Amino acid sequence: MVDFNVETRENSHVNVVNLHGYLDAHTAPELEDVFTKLIDDKKFKVVVNFEDLAYISSAGLGVFMAYVETMRENEGDIKFSNMSPKIYNIFDLLGFPLLYEFYKDEKEAVQKFNEKS
Amino acid sequence: MQNKIADNVLVKKLFGWSSTRKLQNAMTFSVILFLFRLVFPDNLSFNPLFVSLSEVLLLLAFYFITLYVLDFIQEKKHSPLSIILNAGILNALIFFILSVISPVFNDIFGRAGNNGNFLYSLAAIFLSFLFIVAMAYNFSVFRTLFFLKQKRNPSFYFNTMTGFFIAASLAGTISFLHVELSDFKTALFIVSLLLITLNSIRTSWIAFLTKKEKMYLLIISVVMSILFGINIGLSNSGNLFVTQALTQFSPALHEFLVLMMSYGCIYFSVVFFTTLFHMPTAEAFDRKAQEVSSLMDLSRLMTQVFDFKELAETVTDITMKVCNSDSAWLVSGENGELNLNAVKNIGYIEADKITSTLSKKYGLKNITSVKTVSLDKLKPSGLSPLQGETASGEALSTDFRILAVSPLKVHDEINGYLIAARKSEDPFDDDDQKSIGAFADYAAVAIEQAKLLAESLEKERMEKELDVAREIQYKILPDKTPEVENMQVSALFVPAFEVGGDYYDFFRLGGDRLGFVIADVSGKGIPAAFIMAEVKGIFESLARLIESPREVLVKANEVLRSSLDKKSFVTVVYGVLEVKTGRVFLSRAGHSPVLLVRRDVIEEVKPCGMGLGLDFSSNFSNSLEETEIKLKENDILLLYTDGIPESKNAEMEDFGYERLNKVILDNAGAPIDLISKRIMKEVAVFSQGKPQHDDITLVIFKWTKQN
Numbered sequence: 143m144v145d146f147n148v149e150t151r152e153n154s155h156v157n158v159v160n161l162h163g164y165l166d167a168h169t170a171p172e173l174e175d176v177f178t179k180l181i182d183d184k185k186f187k188v189v190v191n192f193e194d195l196a197y198i199s200s201a202g203l204g205v206f207m208a209y210v211e212t213m214r215e216n217e218g219d220i221k222f223s224n225m226s227p228k229i230y231n232i233f234d235l236l237g238f239p240l241l242y243e244f245y246k247d248e249k250e251a252v253q254k255f256n257e258k259s
Numbered sequence: 260m261q262n263k264i265a266d267n268v269l270v271k272k273l274f275g276w277s278s279t280r281k282l283q284n285a286m287t288f289s290v291i292l293f294l295f296r297l298v299f300p301d302n303l304s305f306n307p308l309f310v311s312l313s314e315v316l317l318l319l320a321f322y323f324i325t326l327y328v329l330d331f332i333q334e335k336k337h338s339p340l341s342i343i344l345n346a347g348i349l350n351a352l353i354f355f356i357l358s359v360i361s362p363v364f365n366d367i368f369g370r371a372g373n374n375g376n377f378l379y380s381l382a383a384i385f386l387s388f389l390f391i392v393a394m395a396y397n398f399s400v401f402r403t404l405f406f407l408k409q410k411r412n413p414s415f416y417f418n419t420m421t422g423f424f425i426a427a428s429l430a431g432t433i434s435f436l437h438v439e440l441s442d443f444k445t446a447l448f449i450v451s452l453l454l455i456t457l458n459s460i461r462t463s464w465i466a467f468l469t470k471k472e473k474m475y476l477l478i479i480s481v482v483m484s485i486l487f488g489i490n491i492g493l494s495n496s497g498n499l500f501v502t503q504a505l506t507q508f509s510p511a512l513h514e515f516l517v518l519m520m521s522y523g524c525i526y527f528s529v530v531f532f533t534t535l536f537h538m539p540t541a542e543a544f545d546r547k548a549q550e551v552s553s554l555m556d557l558s559r560l561m562t563q564v565f566d567f568k569e570l571a572e573t574v575t576d577i578t579m580k581v582c583n584s585d586s587a588w589l590v591s592g593e594n595g596e597l598n599l600n601a602v603k604n605i606g607y608i609e610a611d612k613i614t615s616t617l618s619k620k621y622g623l624k625n626i627t628s629v630k631t632v633s634l635d636k637l638k639p640s641g642l643s644p645l646q647g648e649t650a651s652g653e654a655l656s657t658d659f660r661i662l663a664v665s666p667l668k669v670h671d672e673i674n675g676y677l678i679a680a681r682k683s684e685d686p687f688d689d690d691d692q693k694s695i696g697a698f699a700d701y702a703a704v705a706i707e708q709a710k711l712l713a714e715s716l717e718k719e720r721m722e723k724e725l726d727v728a729r730e731i732q733y734k735i736l737p738d739k740t741p742e743v744e745n746m747q748v749s750a751l752f753v754p755a756f757e758v759g760g761d762y763y764d765f766f767r768l769g770g771d772r773l774g775f776v777i778a779d780v781s782g783k784g785i786p787a788a789f790i791m792a793e794v795k796g797i798f799e800s801l802a803r804l805i806e807s808p809r810e811v812l813v814k815a816n817e818v819l820r821s822s823l824d825k826k827s828f829v830t831v832v833y834g835v836l837e838v839k840t841g842r843v844f845l846s847r848a849g850h851s852p853v854l855l856v857r858r859d860v861i862e863e864v865k866p867c868g869m870g871l872g873l874d875f876s877s878n879f880s881n882s883l884e885e886t887e888i889k890l891k892e893n894d895i896l897l898l899y900t901d902g903i904p905e906s907k908n909a910e911m912e913d914f915g916y917e918r919l920n921k922v923i924l925d926n927a928g929a930p931i932d933l934i935s936k937r938i939m940k941e942v943a944v945f946s947q948g949k950p951q952h953d954d955i956t957l958v959i960f961k962w963t964k965q966n
Contacts, residue, residue, distance in 0.1 A: 200780075201782050201783070201826075205826060207828065228913070235849060235852070236849040237868060238873070240869055241869070
């Protein structure tokens with residue numbers, strides 16, 4: 143099958159999650175593990191960078207819904223950045239922009255976190 | 260094996276007799292001999308004709324008894340020790356008869372010369388028969404042992420020897436009649452003894468005994484050769500009643516008795532020394548034999564047992580036995596974690612500590628072939644405050660001194676280790692390491708096999724699950740489209756291999772209204788199918804209770820709150836058509852927009868609204884809008900799930916909205932069933948046989964009333 147991988151790094155005290163490839167029902171657990179680990183490590187400020195993501199299915203979208211609550215309860219959030227128009231359209235149809243913050247650029251999203259604190 | 264076959268073939272060729280037939284013959288000749296000797300007692304023993312006749316009868320009886328006994332002993336040829344033990348008991352009995360019974364008879368019948376006494380003759384005949392059987396048994400035992408584990412067929416040597424035995428025995432009879440010929444008898448006897456000595460060297464079966472059996476044989480063979488030696492002496496002493504009776508009955512039988520006793524004495528002396536010389540190598544031989552049989556056991560287990568645990572237990576068991584180690588365990592590495600399996604003769608915690616110390620000090624990954632490690636060397640040299648923590652210190656307070664570690668390799672990938680440990684300081688030698696390596700290979704294959712099996716079981720389970728999910732889905736979807744005046748309705752559903760959670764339905768509502776819904780549950784399989792079922796229930800009831808589509812969706816979101824988990828959501832378009840007027844009210848919750856085709860132009864109907872389950876606060880209802888469309892003649896409303904635009908081709912390109920819009924416009928004039936068929940055909944052509952990964956649902960309405 144098509145590959146998917148996740149990597150996390152830190153950008154000025156904000157955790158950036160980079161997604162690559164195809165995020166669907168089969169690869170979503172990998173991303174879930176990453177979020178679980180972030181929460182275990184008490185890292186609640188997360189920017190998900192979508193630059194290299196080629197596809198996202200409904201199961202992939204569900205991952206963010208599952209973890210955003212915990213992040214927000216702990217003065218953190220999940221923000222999205224660098225989304226292609228095609229991927230953004232999927233989020234948009236679903237109504238995500240009403241609940242999540244989307245940024246063109248990862249830097250912008252990170253800044254937003256640091257402004258608040 | 261070869262010998263047995265050769266023997267059987269020979270015997271069958273010559274006689275073709277079954278064992279009962281042999282017994283029959285043996286009995287017949289014995290009875291004839293018995294009657295003959297009863298009628299003509301021994302006073303005619305100097306008549307050459309009768310003596311010859313008697314001896315020929317004896318020879319025949321002996322031959323058939325031997326044939327019968329031989330079969331009986333052949334059955335036990337796999338445990339030579341028990342054959343020898345039985346022979347030992349028999350010869351002890353002979354010893355008893357010769358040494359104890361003889362004097363008693365001597366007392367009863369007085370010294371020899373009481374020949375005419377009928378009772379005396381009867382006793383002599385019975386004793387002689389006893390000896391015939393005993394000698395037949397002895398002869399069969401010797402023959403069986405002679406042929407045991409012989410690679411080439413040595414029957415020539417044995418047959419020659421047997422020939423000399425018969426000749427020497429008959430010479431005994433002749434010299435009994437003509438005393439001057441006794442030198443001839445002695446010569447034949449000596450040749451027989453020489454042949455016995457030569458043939459006694461064939462004792463290769465001793466090598467195949469275990470060390471314990473060899474020890475046992477060492478003792479038995481001493482006792483046996485002494486027993487046979489004494490019996491030679493006793494049977495040669497002329498003043499014993501039994502020997503006298505035997506000689507009178509048949510000088511040949513007496514001669515044969517002496518020969519057999521000599522055979523036993525020589526043979527078991529040879530066996531004693533051979534065994535003695537085998538003793539030093541007995542242990543090594545044992546180990547090799549055990550290794551071979553262990554490997555055979557393992558390969559048999561591999562084909563029969565698919566349970567990894569059971570195999571792991573066997574592997575560590577065998578490793579301990581064959582490599583003389585005090586304990587053994589298997590380490591399987593999964594996701595960087597080391598798991599201990601089949602831990603034998605060592606506490607789990609101790610084994611775990613040794614393993615982790617080993618892994619820290621050496622890095623288990625560096626061990627790519629069998630390696631021995633001295634635990635003393637693993638002791639931390641300097642106690643740095645961090646490492647001085649008791650964890651590593653305790654691990655090394657273990658009694659175990661030496662480890663042998665072998666990686667479990669399959670396709671150059673290491674997925675675990677087999678570890679054997681010794682308490683003594685004897686290092687694991689090359690042979691030990693080789694066997695550990697061999698067992699590790701088996702364990703590696705077993706782990707791989709267990710993994711593959713688990714995967715295929717999982718796959719099977721998933722396929723079953725999918726069948727169930729698909730069945731649920733088919734039961735939930737309507738089996739036909741509703742008949743509505745002024746309106747054509749078409750619905751097409753194409754399931755994906757993995758159930759995708761698409762749902763559509765129509766509801767006839769009061770006041771000439773038709774409710775319709777198209778929904779897509781996130782996720783796949785049974786979980787999605789269950790939510791689908793619930794969504795159907797919710798819309799069935801809400802559609803009849805609440806008029807406004809927007810309110811229906813708000814309520815549906817509330818109801819779903821309790822059953823949707825955090826990561827699940829449902830996208831829906833719900834609408835109500837007024838059949839008389841052509842007015843459509845619809846709301847969209849995160850679903851793909853509805854397409855309105857009017858005079859060759861496609862318009863996206865996309866009222867605002869987020870998916871059900873995304874949010875349960877007022878955000879949801881605040882986001883939700885309701886749209887009204889007034890349908891005109893030939894207007895087409897097209898509802899679909901994202902399975903269509905997200906269909907992929909081999910290059911992972913999406914079918915996309917542009918292609919969808921183009922097919923719709925190209926076929927806008929066609930009957931609506933044809934439109935959906937054309938769309939599906941385009942999708943199929945586009946995806947070039949790449950499996951459809953999500954359900955596809957397409958619902959089309961066409962308004963036919965002029966207004």
